[in-house]
Amino acid sequence: MKWIVLALLFSLNVLNYTDKSIIGVAAAPMMKELGLNYEQWGLVGSSFYWLMFVATAIGGALSDRFGPRKVLAYMAIIWTLAQFIPFVASSFALLLFARFLLGVGEGPFWPVAINQMNRWFPQEQRGLATSIISVGAIVGKSVIIPVLVLLVVNYGWRVAFLSTAVASFVWFLLWMTLSKERPTGIVAEEMVQARAQLEKLHWKSLLPVFRNPSFLFPSLAIFAGSWVVAFSLVFLPNYFTEVRGLSPQWMGIVIAIGGLGGAVLGMVFSMYSDYLFKKRKTFRGSRVLFSSIGMIVAGLGFYSITMVESPIMMMVGYALEGGFVALIISIGPQIITTAMPDRPGTIMGLGIAFGSLSGIIAPLVSGKIIQSSGTMIQTGFSQAFLVSAILCVLSGLLMALFTKPDAGISLSSPTEEEQSSVSSK
Template sequence: MSAQGTPKAAGSTTAKATPKETPKGAWTVTFLLFLFMVVNFADKIVVGLAGVPIMTDLKLEPEQFGLLGSSFFFLFSISAIVVGFIVNKVATRWVLLTLAVIWALAQFPMVGAVSFTTLLICRIVLGAGEGPAFSVAVHAIYKWFPDEKRALPTAILTQGSAFGVILAVPALNWVIVNHSWHYAFGALGVVGLIWVAAWLALGKEGPLEDTQALAVSEPKIPYLQLLTSRTFIGCVAATFGAYWALSLGLTWFTPFIVKGLGFSQTDAGFVSILPWVFGATIVILTGWISQVMMARGVTTRIARGVLGSVPLVLGGLILAMMSHVQGAGLQIAALVVGSGLCGAIYVVCPPMLGEFTPASQRGAVIAIYGALYTLAGIIAPVVMGSVIQRAGSTIDGYMTGFTINAVVMIGSGVLGLLLLWPNTEKARLTRGTAAQAGALKGVVSPT
């Protein structure tokens, strides 16, 4: 039996086929992958953090800067899908190493004088390297933890995004203010190479699953059924709304603080941390609450599906109030809380997909899920840039853009509430596969 096991019904006492004990070394690998995501999000945030100096130096219009923010995602989804199928066959240890090397090398061209075209190309290459990052890291961690223990390590992994911003923003902003935005990119390249060295020394493959062996022995579910299941569609829809907010935070939050609200670049660096601090709290709480609920026999429909979707709706409603409150403090508070609540969905969706996806197919399914929801990263920054450039004033443009974000979040949260039923998904998919097999057998049978 694969490590994700069979979804546990409420009150069920049936023993799982997966090991109950967490293998030695699991938390070391979890910490390394947490750092992997720290580097990943530090790489993402640097363009937004240096947005105003970049626009000034390269004489960019808002639409051009929006294009730069979106360019990171041009190959993001394609790369995620391709690598997702690769990790079904290749050890995640070496895939993660390769991705981190690409990240580091993509940063160094920005150290010297750079044109908009060069910056654009380097961001596209970086996006191709970072597209598979989260899904491969999740797949790697799930080789160390059985299903009932995956919520907390998933939350810790997700926390890497918040800490990547919390730790990187003050350091990178200091470099930008006191030296140049060019050197901020170079610093990230060096940090990436340091992680590569640490992973070479300490990174290992998890012992709970051998996906190559499982690919031969484990029953499979057709990818079409997995990818059209209501829980998969619900995860994509719900996380799409969350990622819309995240991609705006990565690209437009600091420019909004500087150009929209009039803060200095130095002060904006500190303010830019706030959504990630709040989001980090939401992520940890969600992982802990989900795991406690499941330990008490609550179905994953509630402990994962509802728990992840409700904050999206609440966050969208709070964000929608942003244009109706007066004062920079209240507007920042609405933006911080509204966008920060999105973090809950990232914790619960990968474990939900892992509930019903065979381990030998899980890497590809989680990667395709990531590839689809991150399409929001292509759309959201460009939409915001276009709205700002066409608005009567800069602040009006930002407020309209954040209102659009609120509508997307509310809609995605509602879809999550309607579609996320992981506790019944595996049984339904298994029945469907068995029925198809039986029908096929009946066709070829001489009787």
């Protein structure tokens, strides 16, 4: 049963990435049909993230209270509705609402999916299980995106949205039919103990953690990486077709192969970081400096897309950015946990929530920059790329200079006075 649950979580992550990406793939025909400019399109892209970080925290808490199986089912229904609305939408406001709703529904995916996975897999198998779920994004990027391009080109963008809505509803039916909340035995007992621990957290103790460089600068790097991801989802397909003159088919190929290359590089970089950690036994030598250099290379690689003519070289730049951004998104949370080693889930959630805020800002700022360029769209796009690159390079430099997690902090236990105060409440 646990492998069935894992397979369903993997397939849900495929849908998770597909639903986010379709807005970029269908950008040109949607903007033309609905009469939207780049600033408005940036608002559409940003709306996905407006409450995503809040939904991430709330969804995780609800999965503890009501069970992740039930929360995942409700999420799939929200995804179905959010993707069906554009199929019938004829206005900017409806499209905006659909993307906002999708962000609320997809925001809690990772904490809820990992919560469900943890109920079925013992600690020694959870790394493998998490990696399998993560591969869903790779499949979505390298396999499903070209399929979406074909749907948009041959049948229109509304049919592409309808297909994702149907897929989410089919997943819901399979989930309710095939899955269970949790098994009995040691894994369930581990979850009970973990929940009991979390209930003892005193939130005032988090304040010094927020000032810890091991939390602050890796979170900033995740913010920069998420900025590039948000920009790529909303604007990159349109840049390739409208500015660089690629056909929709070539655009799909560049994104698919570049994305697949980035995913492979990300896994290789993560494995090399693990190797360095085993060899050096320090976070700074194996995680911080390697991922800091990676963020600098990611920024340079991403901006190089604007400077090359060959689609192959565009793939290379996109793959370099994707590989090192994937590295910081996987390694960054590990660095963050050193700021609060006895509460890894809590501090990772806060760091990732902070990072996801860039999803709100990036499409708005980028859309404004592009729109303000008037008829010089290529200049506007180049400036938006440059902002993304500067954020990556700056975050990498700051993390390399100030993050020294091997001298991390740990929360002290609450005093008896604090305990009695909380108990009285």
